[in-house]
Amino acid sequence: MPAATGSSARPPPSALVPGTDIVVTPDLLPPVPEDDEGLLDAEPGQEAPLEPPQNPRTGEGAQALGLEAPLEPRQNPRTGEGAPGTDANMDRQASTVSSVEPEPMPSTPLVAPAPAPSEQPHVPPAPINMFRDPDRLDGYRPSRGSRPESSRPYFAEALSWEFPPVSHTVREQRLRRMVDGEEEYEPDTTDEEDYESMFADLTPADIFLTGKAVRSEIKLKDLNPEEKKKFEASMAKEWASWEKFNAVEVLTPDQVAQLPGDVRIIGTRWVHTDKNQKQRLLALHVRGKTGKSKEQVLKEYPFAAKSRLVVQGCQEDSRDIRSDSPTASLLAFNLLCAVAVMNGWEVAASDASTAYLQSQGISRLLVLRAPRPPPPGLGPNDLLRAKGSIYGTRDAGRQWWKKLYRSLLDHGWRLSRIEAAFFILADGPRLLGVMISHVDDLYSAGEGKAYEDTLTKLEGELHLTIKRGAFRFCGKNIKQVDGEIFIDQMDAIEGIDYMVLPTDRRKNVNSPLTEPEKTAFRGLIGQMGWVTRQSRPDxxxxxxxxxxxxxxxxxxxxVRLNRAVKMLKDTSEAKWCFRKSDLKLKDAVAFVFADSSFANVEGSKSQCGYVAGLTSPDIVNGGPVPIYVVEAFSGSIKRVCRSTLAAEANGFLSGAExxxxxxxxxxxxxxxxxxxxDLDQHYVKKKIACFTDARSLEQTLNKDAGQPQDKRVRILIAQAREMIGENNYDDDAPGFATWVDTSQMLADVLTKENCDREPLLQALAQGVWQLEPSDAARERKLLIRAGRHSRKAAKQVRAEDG
Structure with missing residues (x-):
């Protein structure tokens, strides 16, 4: 029997926007059934005409059967109720079947069959009609009103299309499980009456925050009216920033019709946070130490609404998008602090306002849909074209870096050829300033009119907020007083929590961790690792x-990591300091304290560590000298060492590098x-001051005669000698390494647990160190040696008696 034709024919479902070749965001929602457009466009209270009945097995319609008379209302096969008995509150008529036992409906194929030659092809609507119904542009289903649940049992009948498909239901359940069963992923709205019908159904096309970021996001539906007004103002402020930097343009209906057929429409969404939430919680946590009352803390850190409009960049095809951008290392940050103190410069931190909106120009067509609720002046169905890389796009960081680099270059700054994101300002051979960048945060130091002029110009061009004296930079508290810089992370340390285990679990020390415990363990390692690298290398x-x-x-x-957390909290006020001294930058030399522990790690591996920085050449004389620590490291030696000398040589080489x-x-x-x-070939390099507490390594490095038996160690020694500098035999002083007592070895605490942390903490806090052991260090060493001998003697006595 021929297929039905005419107005009653069902056009095949499509994954394209009707009237265009625009691809709907794939796999997020099923395509909208086009045969229900009349029901969607019907006026309130207007009854939609009934569709002619269709044979559930053959698919023949009324026209194919020659039926032209109006159809009788269909009846419910179980209750006998017809159309007149339909609930008036329902926005659709009740589903009906014929009195004959129905057969299952054939499933709609994913790809529609080709029409018969005699069949009239389906004419798509005009582009202007498509624009009037843009609910289908980005994968969202049309809004539908609420419908009372039916208590009828399942029948093999053609269900109303407003029932969500299985794919939608499964994804909805997965999203509910992602947020522990709470409907926190419903779209935010500040006007429930205006948007109730629009947001009646959950929309899996939304992208949600995951992990710890979910905790900080605020849902507008959970706020009181006063707090909602604050977020309304913050959303208006964010959109004003978009307009200020001309980040997007609203597409007209003609522009929408001219979009390429393969364009993909990307969603946007609001992210609401309390800007002072973290600082307020930490301040409340440590108010016992600070002496502040709860009221003082709440006054200092009030509720601050912050809204960010972001692009759901994960919907883009990222294969041809370059997203890499450099950031300054911790070594560069500490080196800048040391240079500033030695030159007597003032440091400054600069934060670029809405940095990712400032990048102009984009090499691809990026079409966005408006968020829900839409910003002022936009409708929920408006489409936008991005004029640059915006928050959420994969290349936003790179585009900002390119703009920052060009701006600094225009104002006389030069990027270091060695260190990434490290800039130098100079007038010929004269150094005027140094600067590092970490995404949209800048940290600089310098002097003179040229340096101040560049900061002033950058402040206006990049919309910078400049802070001096006391400020935060990359999670660190920085304070400069009388030319000295003090760095701490007391608030971050207090925010680290112990990993609590039940008492019965703690007794089984060799018991493996469960999967949830492994996750918590890795999280605690990440927290501790960040703090220890930034400010607490001990x-x-x-x-x-x-x-x-x-x-x-x-x-x-x-248990061991919790013990480290306790030690960290007990000394949370310790600071990494850069002190003033008589040492000038041109006179400074590089130094390194390197140490290793042989086969003290599981798998017979060895642990090594080093402390490197700048100091005076007079340090080898043994007396107190200024010291500026710029890098500390602790890690395992990848190669399994065969001896203590091999372990020490590997660790020493890492420190020398x-x-x-x-x-x-x-x-x-x-x-x-x-x-x-030219610096490498024509300039004299000052010899590195290297220190070790291993006599065997010191003698192997400095003696001209004799070679170790281990051939691998010979290679390591040769590499270290070449790196340190050539021995010109002007005197008989150690040419490559200097031996120090273990009590003065700063890197000893980086190779094994339960070591004395005081030497390294003292060097960081006072900025002074000496190779000659102090009287207190000598006494402490004698006590340790005496304890070791007493334990050895007691062991021998027990062996003789046994």
Whole structure:
């Protein structure tokens, strides 16, 4: 029997926007059935005409059967109720079937069959009609009113299309499980009456925050009217920023019709947060130490509404989008602090306002839909074209970096050829300032009119907010007083929580962790690792050893890491300081303290560590000298070492490489007008001051006669010698390494747990160190030696008696 034709024929479902070749965002929602357009467009209270009955088996319609008379209302096969008995409150008529036992409806094919030659092809609506109904542009189903639930049992009948398909229901349930069963992913709205019908159904096309970010996001439906008004103002402020930087343009109906057929429409969404939430919680947590009352904390950190309009960049095809952009390292940050103190410069932190909106120009067509609720002046169905990379796009960070680089270059700054995101301002051979960038945060130091003029111009061009004296930069509290810089992370340390285990679990120290416990263990390692790298290197080894056990962690690993958390909290006020001294930048030399522990890690691996920075050449004389620590490291040696000498040589080489890098940066800063190649070939490099507490390594490095038996160690020694500098035999002083007592070895605490952390904390806090052991250090060493001898003697006595 021929297929039905005419107005009653069902056009095949499509994954394209009707009237165009625009692809709907794939796999998010099923396509909208086009045969229900009349019901969607019907006026309120107007009854939609009944569709002619269709044979559920053959698919023949009324026209094919020659029926032209109006159809009788269909009856319910179980109750006998017809159309007149339909509930008036329902916005659709009740589904009906014939009195004959129905057959199952054939499922709609994913790809419609080709029409018969005699069949009239379906004519798509005009582009202007498509624009009037843009609910189908981005994968969202049309809004539908609420419908009372039916208590009738299931029948094999043609259900109303407003029932969500199985794919929609499954995705909805998965999203509910993602947020622990709470409907926190419903779209935000500030006017429930205006948007109730629009947001009646959950829309899986939305993109949601995951992980810890969910905790900080605020849902407008959970707020009181006063707080909602604050977020209305913050949304208006955010949209004003978009308009200020001309980030997007609203597409007209003609522009929508001219879009390419393969364009993909990308969603946007609001992200609402309390800007002071984290600081307020931390301040409340430590108010016992600060002495502030709850009222004072709430007054200092009030509720601050912040709204960010972001692009759902995960919907883009990222194969041809380059997203890499450099950021300054921790070494560059500490080096800038040391340079500023030695030159007597003031440091400043700058934050670029709405940095990702400032990038102009984009090489691809990026079409966006308006968020829900839409910003002022926009409708929920408006489409936007991005004029640059915006928050959420994959290349937003890179586009901002390119703009920042061009701006700094125009104002006389030069990017370091060695360190990423490290800029130098110079007038010929004279250094005027240094600067580092970390995304949209800048940290700089300098002097003179040229330096201040560049900051003033950048402040206006990049919309910077400049802070001096006391401020936060990349999670660190920085304070400069009388030319000295003090860095701490007390609030971040207090925010770290112990990993609590039940008492019965703690007793089984060799018991492996469960999957949830592994997740919590990895999270605690991440928190501790960030703080220890940034400001507390005295506990780096504890985090390193915990990270090495993460493949098969045990309860004992958690207990040891919790012990490190306690030590960190007990000394949360410790600071990393850069003190004033008589040392000038041009006189400074690179130094390194390197140490290793042989086979003290699981798998017979060895742990090494080093402390590197800048100091005076007089440090080898043994007396107190200024010291500026710029890098500390603790990690396992990847190669399994065969002896203590091999472990010490591997650790020493790692430290020498770090000191060589610092020396190269120092040489570039002192000679900003010379290329790196010329610096390496034509300039005299000051010898690195290297220190070890291993006598065997010191003698192997400095003696001209004799070679170790291990051939691998010979290669390591040769590499270290070449890196440190050539021995010119002007005197009989150590040519490559200097031996120091273990009590003065700053890196000893980076190689094993339960070491004395005081030497490294003292060097960081006071900015002064000496190689000659102090009287207190000598006494402490004698006590340790005496305890060791007493334990050895007691062991021998027990062996003789046994």
């Amino acid at each position: 506990l780096l080894v504890n985090v390193s050893l915990a990270a090495q056990s993460v493949s098969s962690p045990k309860v004992s690993d958690v 770090a000191a060589e890098y610092i020396r190269s940066l120092l040489l570039e800063i002192n000679h900003p007008d010379v290329t790196v190649r």
